Amino acid sequence: MAENALRIDELAKVFGGLAAVDGVSLTVPAGERRVLIGPNGAGKTTLFHCITGTLRPTRGSVKLFGRDVTRLAEYRRTALGMGRTFQITNVFPDLTLGENLALAIVGTDRRKWVLHRPMQAYEGVRNQALESLERVGLAGRADQPAKLVSYGERRQLELALALNTRPRVLFLDEPCAGLSPAERQRISQMIAGLPRDITLLMIEHDMDVALGLADRVTVLHQGRVILEGSPDEVRANAQVRDVYFGHA
Amino acid sequence: MEKARIALLLVALAAALALPFTAGPFWTGLVTQMYIFGLLALSVDLLLGHAGLFSLTHASFFAVSAYTVAILHVRYDVPTALAAPAGILAGTLLALVFGLAVRTRGVYFILITIAFGYVVWGVAHRWSSFTGGDNGVTNVPFPAIGAAAITSHTQYYYLVLAAIIVCGLGYRVFMRSPFGLGLRGIKASESRMQSLGFRTSAHLYAAFVLSGALASFAGVLYVYYNKFVNPVAASFPVSVEAALMAIVGGTGTIIGPFLGAAVVLGLRNWVSSFFEMHASIMGAVFIATVLWAPQGLVGIAGRIRARWRKARRG
Amino acid sequence: MLTSAVLQAINGVSLAALLFLLASGFTLSFGLMRVVNMAHGAYYLLGGYIGLSIVQKTGSFALALAGGGAAIVVLGYLIDRFLIRRTGENHLAQVLLTVGVAFVLGDVALQIWGGDNLMVPAPAFLKGAVVLPGGVYYPKYRFVLIFLGVIVGLVLWLLYRKTQLGAVVRAGVDDREQVNATGINVDRLFVMVSALASFLAGMAGVAGGAFLTLYPGAEWEILVYALVVVIVGGLGSLEGAMIGALIVGLLDAYGRWLLPEFSYFVLFGPIALLMLFRPRGLFGRDH
Numbered sequence: 001m002a003e004n005a006l007r008i009d010e011l012a013k014v015f016g017g018l019a020a021v022d023g024v025s026l027t028v029p030a031g032e033r034r035v036l037i038g039p040n041g042a043g044k045t046t047l048f049h050c051i052t053g054t055l056r057p058t059r060g061s062v063k064l065f066g067r068d069v070t071r072l073a074e075y076r077r078t079a080l081g082m083g084r085t086f087q088i089t090n091v092f093p094d095l096t097l098g099e100n101l102a103l104a105i106v107g108t109d110r111r112k113w114v115l116h117r118p119m120q121a122y123e124g125v126r127n128q129a130l131e132s133l134e135r136v137g138l139a140g141r142a143d144q145p146a147k148l149v150s151y152g153e154r155r156q157l158e159l160a161l162a163l164n165t166r167p168r169v170l171f172l173d174e175p176c177a178g179l180s181p182a183e184r185q186r187i188s189q190m191i192a193g194l195p196r197d198i199t200l201l202m203i204e205h206d207m208d209v210a211l212g213l214a215d216r217v218t219v220l221h222q223g224r225v226i227l228e229g230s231p232d233e234v235r236a237n238a239q240v241r242d243v244y245f246g247h248a
Numbered sequence: 249m250e251k252a253r254i255a256l257l258l259v260a261l262a263a264a265l266a267l268p269f270t271a272g273p274f275w276t277g278l279v280t281q282m283y284i285f286g287l288l289a290l291s292v293d294l295l296l297g298h299a300g301l302f303s304l305t306h307a308s309f310f311a312v313s314a315y316t317v318a319i320l321h322v323r324y325d326v327p328t329a330l331a332a333p334a335g336i337l338a339g340t341l342l343a344l345v346f347g348l349a350v351r352t353r354g355v356y357f358i359l360i361t362i363a364f365g366y367v368v369w370g371v372a373h374r375w376s377s378f379t380g381g382d383n384g385v386t387n388v389p390f391p392a393i394g395a396a397a398i399t400s401h402t403q404y405y406y407l408v409l410a411a412i413i414v415c416g417l418g419y420r421v422f423m424r425s426p427f428g429l430g431l432r433g434i435k436a437s438e439s440r441m442q443s444l445g446f447r448t449s450a451h452l453y454a455a456f457v458l459s460g461a462l463a464s465f466a467g468v469l470y471v472y473y474n475k476f477v478n479p480v481a482a483s484f485p486v487s488v489e490a491a492l493m494a495i496v497g498g499t500g501t502i503i504g505p506f507l508g509a510a511v512v513l514g515l516r517n518w519v520s521s522f523f524e525m526h527a528s529i530m531g532a533v534f535i536a537t538v539l540w541a542p543q544g545l546v547g548i549a550g551r552i553r554a555r556w557r558k559a560r561r562g
Numbered sequence: 563m564l565t566s567a568v569l570q571a572i573n574g575v576s577l578a579a580l581l582f583l584l585a586s587g588f589t590l591s592f593g594l595m596r597v598v599n600m601a602h603g604a605y606y607l608l609g610g611y612i613g614l615s616i617v618q619k620t621g622s623f624a625l626a627l628a629g630g631g632a633a634i635v636v637l638g639y640l641i642d643r644f645l646i647r648r649t650g651e652n653h654l655a656q657v658l659l660t661v662g663v664a665f666v667l668g669d670v671a672l673q674i675w676g677g678d679n680l681m682v683p684a685p686a687f688l689k690g691a692v693v694l695p696g697g698v699y700y701p702k703y704r705f706v707l708i709f710l711g712v713i714v715g716l717v718l719w720l721l722y723r724k725t726q727l728g729a730v731v732r733a734g735v736d737d738r739e740q741v742n743a744t745g746i747n748v749d750r751l752f753v754m755v756s757a758l759a760s761f762l763a764g765m766a767g768v769a770g771g772a773f774l775t776l777y778p779g780a781e782w783e784i785l786v787y788a789l790v791v792v793i794v795g796g797l798g799s800l801e802g803a804m805i806g807a808l809i810v811g812l813l814d815a816y817g818r819w820l821l822p823e824f825s826y827f828v829l830f831g832p833i834a835l836l837m838l839f840r841p842r843g844l845f846g847r848d849h
Contacts, residue, residue: 052443078445086443092436095429103433106426107444112451115458118424165444302654348837355598355653355797356841359789363833366786370826377823484782488661495658527669534662538655539648 003066005030005169005199006051011060012223013043013050020046021057022223028169030065033200035210037234038220039244044203045087047220048173051201052084053077064169079108083167085158087174087203091146098142100157101129104164128164136160136190152183159190170194172202176209188213211235219243264409268402276405277473282513283412284469286506288486289493290419291462296491297499298428299455300435302358304487305346305365309460311372311482313339313467318385318477319378328391335471336464342368343460350452353438365487372479384478391472398472408469415462416502422458423502431455489530496537498546507545565696570815576704578811579711580774583766584784585791585803586718587759593735593798595752596651600660601641602763603785604667609634609764610771611675614682623685627768634764635757642756664781672778682771703773710769714762715804722800731755735798787814790829794836796846805844 006028013021021043028034036044049055051062053074061070069077092100105125106112119125133139136156141149146157155175162170175191176184188209194200204210211217211231219227219234221243227234234240268276288310295301317335320326326334349360372379379385390398391407398404422428433441434448441448471477480486489512497508512533519529541548584606591597613630617623641663649655688706691699722728730746742748767776770784791810795802809832817828836843 054439054443073447074442075445075447078443084443086440090437090440090443092433092440094436095432099429099432102426103429103441103446104444106430107441107446112426112430112446113454115422115425115427117426118421119426119429120424122426161440161444302657304657345834348834351837352841355592356793356843356846358598358653358657359793360833360837363786363790363793363829367826367830370829371824374825375823484786485665488658492658525669525673527665527672531662531665531669534658534665535645538659538662539645542655 004028005065006201007063008051009061011050012058013046013055014058019223021050024225026218028199028201030199031196033213033215035214035217036201036203036220037210037217042220043223044220045173048171048203052082052171078165081168083162083165084171085162085173085175087177089154089158091154091157091161093147094145096143096145097133097138097157098129100146101132101160101164104161105129108165132160132164137186152179155179155187167198169199169201174203174205176204176206184209268405273401276402278513278517280405280408280473282509283408284466284473285493285513286509287412287415287466288463289490289505289509291459291466292490293494293499293505294459294462295455296494298431298435299452301452303361304358304491305361306463306490307482307486308365308368309339309343309463310467310470311368312342313464314471314477314481315379315385317468317471318388321388322385329393332391332468335468336461339464339467340457340461343457347453347456350449350456365484369479369482372482382479384476386476388471388475404473411469419502492534492537496544498544501546504544504546565698569700570819571812572700572704574812574815576707577814578807579707580766580770581787581791581811582711582715582803582807583762584788585807586800587762588788589792589797589799589803590755591759594731594755597646598653598656600657600785601664601667602788603781604664605634605638605760605763606767606784607776607781608667608671610682610767610776611671613768614680614771617683626682627765630768631761631765634760638756638760668778668781677778679775679777681775682768684772707769718800790833793843794832796843799845802843802845
């Protein structure tokens with residue numbers, strides 16, 4: 001495929017007088033695993049919001065597989081293949097795990113408009129939901145309400161939800177935030193095990209996890225890209241170390 | 249527990265069927281009202297309990313539908329077979345327009361629905377040449393389709409009972425459908441739903457229109473029962489009480505709004521026999537429900553059941 | 563024709579003045595404290611009735627204005643402290659609770675003052691007519707109302723925009739965390755703003771009761787008008803309440819004059835348009 005999965009040109013988002021994202025350009029080829037790192041306040045999540053449609057950028061453009069999606073509503077970007085997870089887990093607490101996944105599964109197809117047949121009648125949806133739960137390690141819990149599930153398990157559910165929207169490009173916002181080392185391992189293994197035809201763009205604070213999963217790394221600081229390179233290049237770079245460890 | 253629930257429903261059904269013969273015309277009339285307002289409360293709860301939208305304008309659809317049926321019968325001699333569907337259609341068309349309100353959320357939505365409701369009340373009240381003003385439209389006949397004609401309140405009671413059972417079953421299917429689940433998803437987290445590909449405003453609009461149609465159906469049942477309609481049917485207290493019934497009974501359920509209607513209507517009826525200040529009693533019920541029983545009767549029943557189960561295990 | 567149009571404009575502006583008194587309190591209460599108080603209309607009615615009784619007992623209109631306002635300050639404080647506080651920021655609960663309170667207040671008022679249309683007697687020097695250019699007679703009192711509305715509007719605006727206190731309230735409307743962080747006694751601020759809103763509502767009842775009648779049900783009619791003002795102007799905005807009041811007042815006056823049977827439709831028009839283009843109101847913001 002000649003097109004890049006994602007192409008961002010001079011994207012900026014200004015709040016009041018403050019530019020949270022200040023002219024970011026970024027190109028991610030299809031199938032690549034790109035990790036976005038940078039200290040707190042670097043604008044990473046804001047950038048994600050602008051790309052996925054939660055926020056409207058002040059200027060710049062976003063192209064998904066060559067198609068300009070800058071002005072499209074979020075739900076349409078999802079239909080075109082953008083999936084995402086949220087930094088603060090955003091699942092449906094009062095619904096069961098199975099129902100959570102069912103929504104993700106029908107979200108991108110016409111079945112979500114059906115009001116005369118029960119969801120239970122859709123065997124395919126149920127099976128897919130059960131399979132998904134197994135893959136993220138939540139087998140057998142389909143009938144548990146999401147609010148009763150532990151924090152780490154909710155993060156796993158987040159991932160499962162995003163995966164079921166049939167994404168071509170997956171945006172993961174700090175998937176390991178707040179997890180114990182064992183849980184961190186688990187999630188990074190899951191991410192590493194994702195099929196290569198899904199392009200990945202991930203924000204991650206944990207350097208080891210980030211550099212372990214990445215094909216390429218983009219470093220953000222104060223809303224701008226200060227470096228882009230392979231994990232080794234970034235690891236060795238002095239400027240990055242300064243920015244992270246407080247000299248910048 | 250499922251068997252116990254089914255048994256309970258069967259008992260309730262039996263009691264409902266036997267009512268006109270065991271309790272006489274006064275109670276038959278009162279319970280018919282409970283069914284009708286329970287249905288109105290159910291329509292409000294479609295939005296409240298499932299989509300998380302608090303609409304205070306549903307009396308508008310209820311009244312517009314009632315007025316349409318009444319005027320068609322009384323002034324133009326239109327038969328039931330046309331008048332009743334016309335009533336539902338009129339109310340639903342209004343819902344298509346008022347559905348604009350779903351462009352807002354939260355408090356804004358509540359306030360806008362209140363304002364919309366007042367517009368309808370105001371028109372019913374001021375456009376006297378058409379609506380009859382405060383006197384309303386009277387002498388609405390019983391419904392009749394071809395040879396099948398209702399001739400007594402008892403017969404009408406059974407018609408209404410059949411109607412709400414059908415609505416209840418349909419509502420059940422709706423609740424469990426992907427669309428119904430989608431509404432509950434929107435209530436839980438609209439942002440998440442959008443990122444999963446749902447065009448949430450469209451779903452909410454559809455739900456609003458659907459609930460308006462249900463409220464309109466309740467309006468048709470109402471006008472044939474009451475035999476007249478006046479601006480009070482479109483008033484704010486009717487909308488607010490419908491919401492209260494849903495909450496008192498338990499939102500998000502099918503039986504809750506009907507239980508709530510039974511409690512509210514029963515209470516008002518009982519109290520008015522010895523105490524003049526009805527509005528204060530209603531007000532007190534609102535206050536008490538909000539402060540002490542926000543989950544309603546179904547919620548209270550749930551808590552009792554949970555405690556009982558715990559005690560059994562413990 | 564032109565004279566009529568001008569007269570209707572004055573009618574509209576005088577209603578706007580009254581609506582502003584009611585809506586400003588409501589919108590600031592929401593903006594700062596996130597409280598939706600549906601009993602505001604009942605505060606108006608009760609304030610009016612109490613003012614009426616004060617005039618009947620003492621003959622002083624000024625005392626009635628102050629007394630009606632003060633009585634509602636006390637009532638409002640009690641309702642706030644013992645009932646509304648318990649609902650936190652649950653708007654649905656607030657609406658239901660305050661509607662219940664309004665039902666009770668309305669019923670109590672009915673028991674005490676009865677169901678007839680009553681009017682607060684205004685002092686002689688405020689009543690009567692003025693002669694406008696063109697030889698038209700027009701009720702003086704409406705100009706008094708406009709005057710009152712302008713004074714209150716000016717005072718509120720100055721307080722809101724030009725004082726320290728106003729700056730704190732504005733900051734609070736924008737972001738409550740900010741106010742908490744500055745160490746200002748947030749509780750006391752809330753009580754003050756709440757008291758102001760109650761006072762204005764009660765006083766509006768007396769002022770309004772001298773040219774619009776007081777009767778059971780009036781509390782809901784005036785509340786709905788105030789709600790439309792707040793919807794159009796935007797929740798939390800003082801300027802919005804001013805502009806919204808003018809829009810609603812003028813639309814109501816012209817609506818009643820040109821299309822009396824559909825005057826409520828005239829209210830519907832701007833709301834519907836607003837829903838299409840600016841759901842948050844003219845000066846509202848995302849909460």
